Amino acid sequence: MSKRVAFYARVSTDSQTVENQVRELHEVASRLGWNVIAVIADEGISGAKGRDQRPGFDKLLKGIARKDFDLVAAWSVDRLGRSLRDLVILLDDMRDRGVDLYLHQQGLDTSTPTGRAMFGMLSVFSDFERSLIRSRVISGLNRVRGTKRLDRPPTPPITVEKVKRLLASGSSVRATAKAVGISTGMVSKIKAQMVA
Numbered sequence: 001m002s003k004r005v006a007f008y009a010r011v012s013t014d015s016q017t018v019e020n021q022v023r024e025l026h027e028v029a030s031r032l033g034w035n036v037i038a039v040i041a042d043e044g045i046s047g048a049k050g051r052d053q054r055p056g057f058d059k060l061l062k063g064i065a066r067k068d069f070d071l072v073a074a075w076s077v078d079r080l081g082r083s084l085r086d087l088v089i090l091l092d093d094m095r096d097r098g099v100d101l102y103l104h105q106q107g108l109d110t111s112t113p114t115g116r117a118m119f120g121m122l123s124v125f126s127d128f129e130r131s132l133i134r135s136r137v138i139s140g141l142n143r144v145r146g147t148k149r150l151d152r153p154p155t156p157p158i159t160v161e162k163v164k165r166l167l168a169s170g171s172s173v174r175a176t177a178k179a180v181g182i183s184t185g186m187v188s189k190i191k192a193q194m195v196a
Contacts, residue, residue, distance in 0.1 A: 003070040003111075005029060005102075006038040008060050010079045014044040021075035024104060028073065038063065047082045057081075061090075064099050076105040091119055155186055163190045 007025045009018035018041045029036050040063075042056035051058050057080075063069055072094065074080050081087055091110070094101055100111040101119075109115040141150065159180055166176040173191060177184040 002033050002035040003100075004037050004068070005034040005071045005073055006040060006060060006063055006069040007036060008040050008056065008072055008074045008079065010042040010045060010047060010054075010056070012044070012046050016043075018043060021079065024075060025073050028102070028104060034071070034073075037069065047078055047080070061093075064094055064097055067097055067099065069099055071100040071102055071111060073102040073104070075103075077103050077108075095119075155182065155190075160190055163187055164194060167191055167194065 007022055007029075009021040009025075011018055011021075022039055022041075026036065028034075040056045040060050042054045045054050045056075051061060060072065064072065077087060080090065091101060095110070100109065100115075102109045102111075108118050110119050144150070159182065162180055163176055163182070163186075166179060167173075167187070167190070171179070173184050173187045177187045180187070
Protein backbone atom coordinates (compact mmCIF):
# COMPACT_ATOMS: atom_id res chain seq x y z
CA MET A 1 0.00 0.00 0.00
CA SER A 2 1.46 3.37 -1.00
CA LYS A 3 1.91 6.13 1.54
CA ARG A 4 -0.69 8.89 1.76
CA VAL A 5 1.43 12.01 1.43
CA ALA A 6 0.79 15.71 1.97
CA PHE A 7 3.14 18.26 0.46
CA TYR A 8 3.73 21.49 2.35
CA ALA A 9 5.25 24.43 0.49
CA ARG A 10 5.84 28.01 1.55
CA VAL A 11 7.34 31.20 0.15
CA SER A 12 7.94 34.39 2.08
CA THR A 13 7.01 37.02 -0.51
CA ASP A 14 4.21 37.49 -3.01
CA SER A 15 6.75 37.75 -5.84
CA GLN A 16 7.83 34.12 -5.25
CA THR A 17 5.96 30.93 -6.10
CA VAL A 18 5.77 27.45 -4.59
CA GLU A 19 5.74 25.89 -8.07
CA ASN A 20 9.40 24.72 -8.05
CA GLN A 21 9.09 23.19 -4.57
CA VAL A 22 5.95 21.29 -5.50
CA ARG A 23 7.39 20.11 -8.85
CA GLU A 24 10.49 18.62 -7.16
CA LEU A 25 8.35 16.92 -4.51
CA HIS A 26 6.11 15.42 -7.23
CA GLU A 27 9.24 13.97 -8.89
CA VAL A 28 10.22 12.33 -5.58
CA ALA A 29 6.65 11.06 -5.08
CA SER A 30 6.62 9.53 -8.55
CA ARG A 31 9.98 7.84 -7.98
CA LEU A 32 9.00 6.45 -4.54
CA GLY A 33 5.39 5.53 -5.40
CA TRP A 34 3.72 7.93 -2.98
CA ASN A 35 0.03 8.72 -3.20
CA VAL A 36 -0.12 12.53 -2.96
CA ILE A 37 -3.47 13.37 -1.40
CA ALA A 38 -2.88 17.05 -0.52
CA VAL A 39 -0.72 19.95 -1.63
CA ILE A 40 -0.86 22.62 1.04
CA ALA A 41 0.84 25.99 0.64
CA ASP A 42 1.38 29.32 2.34
CA GLU A 43 2.38 32.01 -0.12
CA GLY A 44 3.80 35.36 0.93
CA ILE A 45 4.07 34.34 4.59
CA SER A 46 7.24 34.27 6.68
CA GLY A 47 8.23 31.04 8.38
CA ALA A 48 8.67 33.02 11.59
CA LYS A 49 4.90 33.57 11.74
CA GLY A 50 2.86 31.40 14.07
CA ARG A 51 0.25 28.83 13.17
CA ASP A 52 -2.54 31.40 13.50
CA GLN A 53 -0.97 33.52 10.73
CA ARG A 54 -0.20 30.61 8.38
CA PRO A 55 -3.52 29.12 7.20
CA GLY A 56 -1.84 26.40 5.13
CA PHE A 57 0.35 25.31 8.04
CA ASP A 58 -2.71 25.28 10.31
CA LYS A 59 -4.50 23.05 7.76
CA LEU A 60 -1.46 20.74 7.68
CA LEU A 61 -1.39 20.44 11.48
CA LYS A 62 -5.10 19.63 11.56
CA GLY A 63 -4.55 16.92 8.95
CA ILE A 64 -1.70 15.49 11.03
CA ALA A 65 -3.93 15.49 14.13
CA ARG A 66 -6.63 13.58 12.20
CA LYS A 67 -3.97 11.19 10.78
CA ASP A 68 -5.04 12.09 7.23
CA PHE A 69 -1.45 11.49 6.04
CA ASP A 70 1.22 8.85 6.51
CA LEU A 71 3.96 11.30 5.56
CA VAL A 72 4.43 15.05 5.19
CA ALA A 73 6.92 16.15 2.53
CA ALA A 74 8.50 19.60 2.36
CA TRP A 75 11.19 20.92 0.05
CA SER A 76 13.35 22.14 2.95
CA VAL A 77 13.26 22.37 6.73
CA ASP A 78 13.00 26.18 6.61
CA ARG A 79 9.72 25.86 4.70
CA LEU A 80 8.16 24.42 7.87
CA GLY A 81 9.51 27.11 10.19
CA ARG A 82 12.49 29.07 11.38
CA SER A 83 12.86 27.71 14.92
CA LEU A 84 14.58 24.42 15.72
CA ARG A 85 12.47 24.18 18.86
CA ASP A 86 9.22 24.56 16.89
CA LEU A 87 10.41 21.96 14.39
CA VAL A 88 11.19 19.44 17.12
CA ILE A 89 7.76 20.04 18.70
CA LEU A 90 6.18 19.45 15.27
CA LEU A 91 8.21 16.27 14.79
CA ASP A 92 7.26 15.00 18.25
CA ASP A 93 3.60 15.61 17.45
CA MET A 94 3.94 13.83 14.10
CA ARG A 95 5.75 10.88 15.66
CA ASP A 96 3.05 10.55 18.33
CA ARG A 97 0.47 10.28 15.55
CA GLY A 98 2.53 7.93 13.39
CA VAL A 99 3.14 10.50 10.63
CA ASP A 100 6.61 10.64 9.07
CA LEU A 101 8.46 13.63 7.62
CA TYR A 102 10.45 13.92 4.40
CA LEU A 103 12.69 16.97 3.85
CA HIS A 104 13.99 17.01 0.27
CA GLN A 105 16.96 19.38 0.58
CA GLN A 106 18.24 17.86 3.84
CA GLY A 107 17.67 14.27 2.68
CA LEU A 108 15.78 13.54 5.91
CA ASP A 109 13.14 10.82 5.93
CA THR A 110 11.92 9.81 9.39
CA SER A 111 10.42 6.62 7.96
CA THR A 112 14.01 5.27 7.68
CA PRO A 113 16.37 4.30 10.52
CA THR A 114 18.83 7.03 9.49
CA GLY A 115 16.06 9.64 9.46
CA ARG A 116 14.88 8.60 12.91
CA ALA A 117 18.46 8.87 14.21
CA MET A 118 18.75 12.38 12.72
CA PHE A 119 15.46 13.31 14.38
CA GLY A 120 16.86 12.09 17.70
CA MET A 121 19.88 14.33 17.22
CA LEU A 122 17.63 17.31 16.46
CA SER A 123 15.75 16.65 19.70
CA VAL A 124 19.01 16.63 21.65
CA PHE A 125 20.06 19.96 20.11
CA SER A 126 16.66 21.46 20.84
CA ASP A 127 16.88 20.39 24.49
CA PHE A 128 20.39 21.84 24.64
CA GLU A 129 19.15 25.14 23.16
CA ARG A 130 16.32 25.31 25.75
CA SER A 131 18.73 24.66 28.63
CA LEU A 132 21.12 27.36 27.36
CA ILE A 133 18.28 29.88 27.16
CA ARG A 134 17.09 28.93 30.65
CA SER A 135 20.57 29.28 32.16
CA ARG A 136 21.06 32.67 30.46
CA VAL A 137 17.73 33.92 31.86
CA ILE A 138 18.56 32.70 35.37
CA SER A 139 22.03 34.24 35.15
CA GLY A 140 20.55 37.57 34.04
CA LEU A 141 18.01 37.55 36.84
CA ASN A 142 20.70 36.77 39.41
CA ARG A 143 22.85 39.60 38.06
CA VAL A 144 20.13 42.24 38.46
CA ARG A 145 18.54 40.80 41.58
CA GLY A 146 20.87 42.76 43.86
CA THR A 147 20.51 46.04 41.97
CA LYS A 148 16.88 46.20 40.86
CA ARG A 149 13.52 45.22 42.23
CA LEU A 150 12.17 42.32 40.13
CA ASP A 151 8.61 42.34 41.38
CA ARG A 152 6.02 45.10 41.49
CA PRO A 153 6.79 48.04 43.75
CA PRO A 154 4.67 48.18 46.90
CA THR A 155 1.55 50.32 46.89
CA PRO A 156 2.31 53.61 48.65
CA PRO A 157 0.86 53.77 52.21
CA ILE A 158 -1.14 56.90 51.37
CA THR A 159 -2.87 55.00 48.53
CA VAL A 160 -3.58 52.02 50.79
CA GLU A 161 -5.21 54.34 53.37
CA LYS A 162 -7.32 56.00 50.67
CA VAL A 163 -8.50 52.55 49.46
CA LYS A 164 -9.38 51.51 53.03
CA ARG A 165 -11.41 54.70 53.57
CA LEU A 166 -13.32 54.24 50.32
CA LEU A 167 -14.05 50.57 51.02
CA ALA A 168 -15.14 51.38 54.60
CA SER A 169 -17.57 53.98 53.24
CA GLY A 170 -19.22 51.30 51.08
CA SER A 171 -17.51 51.87 47.74
CA SER A 172 -17.26 48.76 45.54
CA VAL A 173 -13.91 47.22 44.64
CA ARG A 174 -14.26 48.32 41.03
CA ALA A 175 -15.31 51.89 41.89
CA THR A 176 -12.50 52.16 44.44
CA ALA A 177 -9.91 50.93 41.96
CA LYS A 178 -11.09 53.44 39.38
CA ALA A 179 -11.15 56.31 41.88
CA VAL A 180 -7.64 55.59 43.20
CA GLY A 181 -6.09 54.49 39.91
CA ILE A 182 -4.92 50.99 40.88
CA SER A 183 -5.98 47.50 39.82
CA THR A 184 -9.08 45.78 41.16
CA GLY A 185 -6.79 42.93 42.21
CA MET A 186 -4.79 45.25 44.46
CA VAL A 187 -8.00 46.70 45.95
CA SER A 188 -9.25 43.15 46.63
CA LYS A 189 -5.94 42.33 48.32
CA ILE A 190 -6.20 45.40 50.57
CA LYS A 191 -9.85 44.53 51.34
CA ALA A 192 -8.84 40.99 52.33
CA GLN A 193 -6.19 42.41 54.69
CA MET A 194 -8.84 44.65 56.27
CA VAL A 195 -11.00 41.63 57.07
CA ALA A 196 -8.14 39.52 58.42
